[in-house]
Structure formats: C-alpha cells, structure tokens
Amino acid sequence: MKKGGYAGKALEIDLGSGEVSLAGYPEEYADRYLGGFGVNNRLFLERSRPGTDPFDPGNPVVLGAGPFVGTAVPGSSRVMANARVPLTGAAASASGSMGLGAHMKWSGLDHVVLVGRAPRPTLIYIEDGRVELLPATSLWGGGILETTRALWEAYPGSSVLAIGPAGENLVHLSLAMIDACATLGRGGLAAVLGSKNVKALVVKGSGGVEVADPGRLRALLRGLHDRLARWEMRQGALELGMIGAWPMYAGQLMPYGSTEDDLREMTERFGPGAYLKLKKKRIACPSCFLADKDELLLPTTGESVYSTSFLNAAIIGCAMGMKDAEEAASALALLDDLGLDFMTLSWQAAYLLELREHDILSPEDAEGISLRRGAALLRELASRVTERKGEIGEALARGWRGAFELFGEDTRRFTMLVRDQDCLYDPRVSGLGTMEFEQIVSPRGPTSASAGSATYVPGQTPENLRRLTQRMGASEEALDRIFSPPWGMNVGRLTRYSEDWFSLFSSLGICNRFQINRFYHADLIRDLLAAVTGVELETEEMMRRAAAGFELYRELGAREGLGPEKDVPPEAWFEEGPLWGRGGRLRDYFGNELSREDVMALLGDYYDERSR
Ligand code: SF4
Secondary structure (H helix, E strand, C coil): CCCCCCCCEEEEEECCCCCEEEEECCHHHHHHHCCHHHHHHHHHHHHCCCCCCCCCCCCCEEEECCCCCCCCCCCCCCEEEEEECCCCCCEEEEEECCCHHHHHHHCCCCEEEEECCCCCCEEEEEECCEEEEEECCCCCCCCHHHHHHHHHHHCCCCEEEECCHHHHCCCCCECEEECCCEEECCCCHHHHHHHCCEEEEEEECCCCCCCCCHHHHHHHHHHHHHHHHHCCCHHHHHHHHHHHHHHHHHHHHCCCCCCHHHHHHHHHHHCHHHHHHHEEEEECCCCCCCCCEEEEEECCCCEEEEECCHHHHHHHHHHCCCCCHHHHHHHHHHHHHHCECHHHHHHHHHHHHHHHHCCCCCHHHCCCCCCCCCHHHHHHHHHHHHHCCHHHHHHHHCHHHHHHHHHCHHHHHHCCEECCEECCCCHHHHCECHHHHHHHHCCCCCCCCCCCCHHHCCCCCHHHHHHHHHHCCCCHHHHHHHCCCCCCCCHHHHHHHHHHHHHHHHHHCCCCCHHHHCCCCHHHHHHHHHHHHCCCCCHHHHHHHHHHHHHHHHHHHHHCCCCHHHCCCCHHHHCCCCECCECCCCEECCCCECCHHHHHHHHHHHHHHHCC
C-alpha cells in the first residue's frame, strides 16, 4: 500500500498460542471503506462468526486507526474497536481517543487484531510493531488509574489501554480506558478483554505518518487554525471545555418540573464556577486544538484524578442529586478506575429507586443497600457490581437482562432501553434530534455517535439546519427530502446522513465531538484526504465510501439477527410521567408533540433513506 496516511499493516496476535503475524491487508479495503471504522468492520466481518459468545476465545477484538490519525489534522485522535459485547450481544463498534491510535500509527500499524485467550493475565506491549506478551499477574486486580500510571512509568512516552476490576470480573457494563481519561467500549468491551486475560495494551511508536502532499496539508491546516483563532467561543472552550456550554446542557440535566431557582442552585453546584475550583489542567489528545479532558484536584483528599470531561461528573451529580462538584468528580473517578460505565450504573441506581418507590424492592430485601439518591448509593453499587457481590450485585453485573431475571420482566417499565441498553438521551427532554433518534436504530444500541450532527445544538432554524446538513455532504435531493413538510425536518431521513458523517470521521480518524466537528465541511475533508493520502475523490464519492462503511456495520448487526423489527422505541418515551427524574411529552426538535405513529413513520423514512 503506497498511499500516504495508511501504514497498510494489520498486526494479529493469537493470545492462546502467543503467535504474532504482521501482514498487509487488501488495499481494496481502504479504497472501499476509507480506513478506521470502515476497514475495522470489514476485518471483523471476516474474522468473526455470528452468534459467538462474547466471552468465547473466538470473539476477536479488532482495533483500528484511520489515515489521519498520527498526523497534524486537528482532532485526529480516534481509535475504533470492534467486538461482540456482552451487555446486548451486539457486534459493536466503539470509538475512543487519547494517544492509542496515534501510537499505533507511529508504530507502523493501521489495525491490531486480538484473538484467542491468554493462559494467564497478560500485558501486550507493542513498540514500533514489535510485540511482547508479558505476565500481568501483579497488575491484575488493580484500578485503571494505578495500572496506567505504573505502565507509563515502566514505558515512558507510551499510550496505555487498560481494564479495571470490573472488566476482569466480566461485568457486562464494564469499559476500558485509554490513558486513564478516554473511555472505550460501552457495553462490556473491557469484559471481553478480561475474558482474554488481557489487562492492558501498551503501544509506543517512534515513527511518523507519511503524508502524500505536505505543502497542501500545511495550507489546509493553516486555514483551520485561522478559523479556530476567529471562533468567538474559543477562549471559553479552552478554559472550560464542554462545561463552557453549560447553559446548553443544564436544561437537559435538570429533573422534571425544576424551577429557575433549582437551575441557579444546580449551576452553583455543578456549573463552570464549580469546575474552576477543581480544575488542575486541561488535557488534549494528540493533534487536538481544543482540550476537553481534565486533570482535577479534589481539595478534601488532595487527590489528583483524570476525567473524561468534567461535564460527565456534572451529569451524574445532577442525576443522583449529589451535594457538590467534588463529590460528583470523586464518584466519577471511582467508576472510571473500576472500569464501569457511569451512565449504565447511574441508571441502574435510578431503576432500584423506582423499584423502591413502587414497593417492588423493600428496604429489608435490599441486602443492606441504602436506597437513597446520592453518591453513597452509586459508590455502594459500584463496589457490589464490580465484585458481583450478593444477589443484586450479581444480577446488575449481568446488565439489564440480569436485573429483569431477578426483579421480573415486568420491571422493564421502570427503564428506558433499546435492545437491553439504556438510553443516553431522553427526547421528552431534548426533543427528537438525530442523537435521540439514532438510539433506536444503532446496531449496538444507544450511542452518541451523531454528536456532531446538525441537531446537537438546540434552537436552530430550519434554514440553518439545512445549511449544517449540507456541510455533511448530503445531496440537494436528500436535503429537499429532509427539509420538507410535514415535519420541517425529517429526523428519520437526517439520521442516515448523520450516521454517514460519523462513519466518515471515524473511518478517517477525526474526533466527532461537536467542538471539533463544527470546523469541518465535507469538501474540506475531501481536500485533506487528498493531501494526506494522495487519493483524489469527488465529495460525493467520498461520502458514498463512508456510507459503505456504515452499511457494513449494519450488516454485522443483521448477522446477529438485528433488523427493523428490533428497532423499537422505549415505552417511556410515550409516557408523560417522570422516570429517572425525567418526564414530559415526546416532542420533535422544534417542540411539536409526537405520537407513537409519528415515530414509526419516521423509522420507515429512515429505512427508506438508508436504502437509497
Ligand atoms: S475534543 Fe476531546 S476527545 Fe476530541 S480530540 Fe479533542 S481532547 Fe480528544
């Protein structure tokens, strides 16, 4: 493979036999699917068998980084991971950041495939393409922060992917962390690595990424940096990260029926001012021109912790009614250290509270868990789920299916799930934009994959939404279909382009977060692709390849029995009553009420648009 951007190599490690092979993968894959996400889907398709148990040694883990990763293209940090995951059984694709992808590329690798099961706890060390499988018995049982710090010390300048005790104990809501501040693999990827006895993967690369036309790339990057310098929110974003957009998020975090006074109080506890009291420094992925990760100093203990983003601490702080930002940041740090998905665990806590409120779970039957909203409940559950302690800890460790086995299928009404995974967004609160809609159709269950699409920012006019969607490479005909009566904006049709936009970013390796995404236009990405790889494409053809990568992902889901009949919106969306502190009527992006029939019609439109 001679194009710039691509290393052209996939490393395959058989953890059972210890055999390692470094080989090229067909150049045609990069041509058809661009790289990263798309090629990962292709490699996973070939190496996996449908129906394989997620903990079977035959369930491969495929990592991949696209052609922009490791270059200076801003925010090109994405590393993708495919595996069949235990929470839902989905053949899932997950996306992470920090230094792992760049170090893979600087090591001369586009993809790393892990198959089999190591006979004992193992550390995989890769340096410039050379692989060592090392004993990790002394690391086993350790938290992610401690493990990562120990490995940084042993291998200075490397990037560390690690699992915590939750992954080791095969907890279905476990996830892995990269460099202690980026998550990878909602739905139990860490448990899949745990089942393979992989405690950590350390990668250190000292090479670079060859670029086809460095002069052209420099000129394009200058343009991007100039636009960043002129962005009116730049200073706020640099100082405050995602919490800088607190007014946009706050309304969505407030419990149902909150007043202006409640909002003021919550802002004091978890808003920008509260963040600044904990902020130690901002952390960015390689090449990112806007950091949104944090190192925080917890004043009470003097402890220094990393955070995926302080916004996540604010989310659990508001959801669990915590007393202040320090309590929330400390709880989030604990969950990250254990390697637990903070969203799923928070919703499991809220579910137990619902069971308590409806007299299904009495204090006597709660195995000593104090069923009161707050940080203590989350901490107690974190420990029980990680250790699979007691009947409740064991059941919740097996995710929602375990919960229903213990408390009854009927208790599903106290959740908001699609295909056994909890929703991240409640459209009764935020309106049915693409992030909310995508939760129904995503092959892996609810994700935030389309966080960069037009509806991320509330309150846009239809004209502006059309302009933002045009930037995502949708054709004029598609725009006419999306922005037409009766909806004004058809979210089902728009979601198809949002998914393709995500596929483009993840295949090339650009971070899809709103603050990065907003600087990119499909035509600019086309030009960057030409400068980095030497591949000159029309925008339309580039988007066709991005769509092909997403279609392949849907094919992986179809092999596991997923199809339109499994794309069912949660019942809670159609109930007005509060659940997990949220409530209200289902609305579209513009605030108009939606019925179940409307949602089903939009689903039909989504499938129609995907088939075009
Ligand atoms: S926005 Fe955050 S996740 Fe994305 S590249 Fe920058 S630091 Fe990394």
